[in-house]
Amino acid sequence: MGLLHWLPGETLHSLVTRQHAFWGHRRAEQTARALFGHDRRGYQHDLPGNLDELVASTGGQLGDVLSVSLDRTLLRFYRPFLSESRERAYAGALGGGSEARVRRRLIAASAGPKVFHPLKACLPCIQEDRKLFGWTYWHMDHQYPGVWVCPRHAVPLQKSSSRANRYDRVQWHCPEARNLLPPAIASANAAELDSCTRFARLVGEIVDKRPIVRIESGALHASFLLALERGGLVANDGRVAIDLVASQFLCHVRSLRCLPELQVLLNKEERVSEQLSKMLAPTLGECHPILCFEIAP
Numbered sequence: 292m293g294l295l296h297w298l299p300g301e302t303l304h305s306l307v308t309r310q311h312a313f314w315g316h317r318r319a320e321q322t323a324r325a326l327f328g329h330d331r332r333g334y335q336h337d338l339p340g341n342l343d344e345l346v347a348s349t350g351g352q353l354g355d356v357l358s359v360s361l362d363r364t365l366l367r368f369y370r371p372f373l374s375e376s377r378e379r380a381y382a383g384a385l386g387g388g389s390e391a392r393v394r395r396r397l398i399a400a401s402a403g404p405k406v407f408h409p410l411k412a413c414l415p416c417i418q419e420d421r422k423l424f425g426w427t428y429w430h431m432d433h434q435y436p437g438v439w440v441c442p443r444h445a446v447p448l449q450k451s452s453s454r455a456n457r458y459d460r461v462q463w464h465c466p467e468a469r470n471l472l473p474p475a476i477a478s479a480n481a482a483e484l485d486s487c488t489r490f491a492r493l494v495g496e497i498v499d500k501r502p503i504v505r506i507e508s509g510a511l512h513a514s515f516l517l518a519l520e521r522g523g524l525v526a527n528d529g530r531v532a533i534d535l536v537a538s539q540f541l542c543h544v545r546s547l548r549c550l551p552e553l554q555v556l557l558n559k560e561e562r563v564s565e566q567l568s569k570m571l572a573p574t575l576g577e578c579h580p581i582l583c584f585e586i587a588p
């Protein structure tokens with residue numbers, strides 16, 4: 292069948308893209324049918340479905356459904372926020388082609404800013420990968436939400452200019468300068484770029500750490516409250532001065548305001564108060580992952 296091997300830190304979408312080019316298929320449907328068993332499956336670059344078919348069609352050479360979904364799709368990013376049973380359930384749903392359900396659940400869990408996963412790449416990585424591997428490819432750690440700077444080169448990432456058509460069929464393409472939009476945070480000053488770089492590295496460190504770090508809601512809630520108490524932001528009756536917390540938080544993340552995910556959230560102070568209230572609720576379950584990454588350390 293002439294299957295390619297994974298490149299370091301490569302996403303499933305990227306490998307399928309290279310496989311499509313390697314086979315020289317003219318139409319996307321040919322590759323979708325060969326790998327995902329259906330003309331219209333497997334196109335989502337973030338959370339592709341029909342992984343059961345993929346594993347069967349490749350004879351397990353790329354891994355099993357669990358390893359492919361947890362390591363090679365954006366489910367990887369959400370793992371620290373999921374219990375082991377929940378992540379297995381989501382992996383199973385991707386295997387069976389219920390990716391829309393996984394996406395809905397992740398959106399519900401991120402209540403507030405919309406979950407969006409643009410396809411991103413770094414120009415220096417593209418140049419290096421071409422020299423080193425003979426391919427350019429999409430890196431997993433560039434795709435994490437909140438990551439808009441390459442953690443290796445400290446340069447802003449650029450979004451793919453390709454748009455999905457009405458069947459969510461993106462044109463499978465390897466990253467090239469000509470198919471990337473200008474950097475989304477091009478206007479960031481040096482200090483902001485530095486903050487965004489440190490944030491990108493922090494996200495990567497937490498998501499990629501093994502054994503995996505589970506950001507357990509009860510412990511996170513307790514550490515939030517402890518930090519607020521130390522900062523004098525909890526009254527004697529236990530009530531949190533949420534507006535004060537929100538204004539201090541806004542100062543704290545000022546240098547990250549250029550991140551698209553935070554721009555949506557930080558436009559209004561009320562929205563920040565609302566999100567922080569959710570994070571401080573006894574049953575933490577609806578906090579936005581980006582905020583957790585920002586506060587958890």
Ligand SMILES: [Zn+2]
Pocket residue numbers: 413414415416417441442443444445
């Ligand atoms: Zn790079």
